[in-house]
Amino acid sequence: MKDEKIWELIVLKLSGEATPDQEAELEEALKQRPDLALQAGMLEGIWSSRQEREQPDTANSFNRHLQRLSNHLSDGTLKYDTEARTTQRTFSLRAILPAAIAACLALGIIIVLLPARKEKMPVAAAQNEIWTKKGSRSKLTLPDGTEVWLNASSKVTYGNDFNGDTRKVTLEGEAFFEVTKRNGIPFIIHTDMVDVKVLGTTLNVRAYADEKITETALISGAVEIVLQRNPEKKIILRPDEKLVVRNDTATLTKPEPMLLLTQVHYLDKKQQNPPAEALWMKNKLVFDSETLQQIALKLERWYDVKVIIQDKQLEDVQYSGIFENEDISEVLYALQLTGNFHYSIRKKVVTIGL
Template sequence: MKTSPVAPATGNFVSTRNGSKSKLQLPDGTQVWLNSGSNISYDNDFNGTSRQVRLTGEAFFDVVKDNARPFIIHTATVDVTVLGTAFNVRSYPEEKVTETSLIRGAVEVTLKTNAGKKVLLKPNEKLIVSNDSATIKHDSAKDTRKRPATMTLTQVHHLDRDSVAAEVLWTKNKLVFDGETLGQVARRLERWYGVTVTIQGDELKNIEFTGVFDDDNLTEVLYALQLSGNFKYEIKKNEVIIIP
C-alpha cells in the first residue's frame, strides 16, 4: 500500500479508498497522514481565528504550533484540542471505540455527549472512548463490577523497547495487530487491501492475533494468520472467505 501526497479536493475534503493512504499539508503547514477508508474536511476560513477539521476514520497529525489558534479535530465521539503536537486519532464509524494516541506535546480530549468531561493526555498516553462513554477508568483499576460504557486511559504500545508506537506504525506501511480478534482483523484487512472478508463460524471471530507485517501482500498475511489461528481461507478476486 503506497503513500503519496494528495492535494485537498474541491471544498477542502480529502478521502482515501480502502487499500490506499494519503498524506496532505493543511494551509497552516500541519502535516496529516490519512489511513485507508478515511476522510478529512475543513472550512475555507481555516487560516482565520481557529483551525478546525472533521475526521472520519484514522489520521496521524503533526500540528504546527500556534498559541493564538488552537487546532481542533472533530469526530463523531470526541473533540481533540491541541496547540502543537503529534498524535494519532482513530475513529471509524463501524468500530465500537475512538482512540486518541499522543506521541509528543499535549492534547485535550472532550466527550461529545458531555462537554464538561475533558481528559488531558501526556506523551505516550492513549484514550479509548466508547461511543456511548459515560465514565473514566484506568487500566490499573481493580473494580471488576459491571460499569457503563467507559473511557479508558492507558499507554501507547511499543512492541520493542526503542520502537515507534504500534498505534502509528501504519504510517510506515506496517500492518499491526495488537491482541485483536479475528473479527477486528477482518475489518482491518478490508480497509488495508480493499477486499471483502467473510468469516464462516462465529467461534473463529474471537481468536486473538498479535503481529507486525511490513509491506506484506494479502496472501502472505493470511498464511501467517492461518498458521496461528488454525483456520482455512479462500481468495476469490476481491473476496476473502475464512472457514474453520
C-alpha cells in the same frame, strides 16, 4: 500512447483547448485504456458540474487546493498566492492540473470542494475535503503547515477559514497529525465521539464509523479531549498516553468501560520507531492483540477486499503480528499458523471459516 500524453489530452479537453484532432486522438486512446477512460469520465463529470455552479471564491480555493497537493506530491517548486482573488487566477490551471490529477489518482486520493449554497451565506461555508479510498494511504500539508498522514478509507474536512482565527478539521477514519504550533490558536480535531484540542502536538486519531471504539494516542505535546455525549467532561492526555472511547454500549455482550486510559504500545524498548498505533505510517500492518473481527476490518481497508467470517466463534479470537509489504495471502497464511481456521480468496472476497 503513454499515460502522460493521455493525461495531457484530458487536461486540454477539460480546459476547452483541445483541437478536434486531439479530441479524436484522446477518444481512440481511451478505447485502448478502459481503466483510464473510467477515471477520465469521472473527472470530466466533476469538472463539468463545477463549471455550472462555481463561484469565484470557491474556484480560487479549488485551484489553491490542487496546487497545494501538487506542491506536496511533486517537486514542491510551484508557488501560489495566498491573497484572496475574485476574478483572476494566480497560476495556469493547465500547468498544474496534470500533475495533481495523476498524483491523486495514483495514490487513491479524491479531492472535492463543496460549494456554498446559493443562499446568502458566508464564504467560510465552503469546505475542502481530502480522502483516501481502500488500499491507499497518503500525506498532506494543511494551510498552516500541519502535516497529516491519512490511513486507508479516511477523510479530512476543513473550511476556507481554516488559517484564520480558527483551525478546525473533521476526521472520519484514521490520521496521524504533526500539528504546527500557533500561539493563541488551538488546533481542533472533530470526530463523531470526541473533540481533540491541541496546541503543538504529535498524535494519532482513529475514528472509523464501522469500529466499536474511537482512539486518541498522544506521542508528544498535550491535548484536551471533550466527549461529544458529555461535553462537561474533559480529559487531558500526557505524552505516551492513549484514550479509548467506546462508540456504542448497546451491542456489548459483557460489561466494558466507556472510557479507558492506557499507554501507547512501543514495540522497541528504545522507542526509536513510532508506537504500534502509528506504524501504519511506515507501511506496516499491525495487529496488537486484536480480534479476528477487528483484523477483518483492517484487511478490508488495507487491501480493498471484502472479508467474510463464516463462524461466529472465530470472531473474538485474538492475534498479534506485524507485516510489511506482504500481500493478503501471506498475512492470512501467517495468522492461520497460530489460529484454527481455513480461508479462501476469490477475486476480492476473502472467506474465513473452521
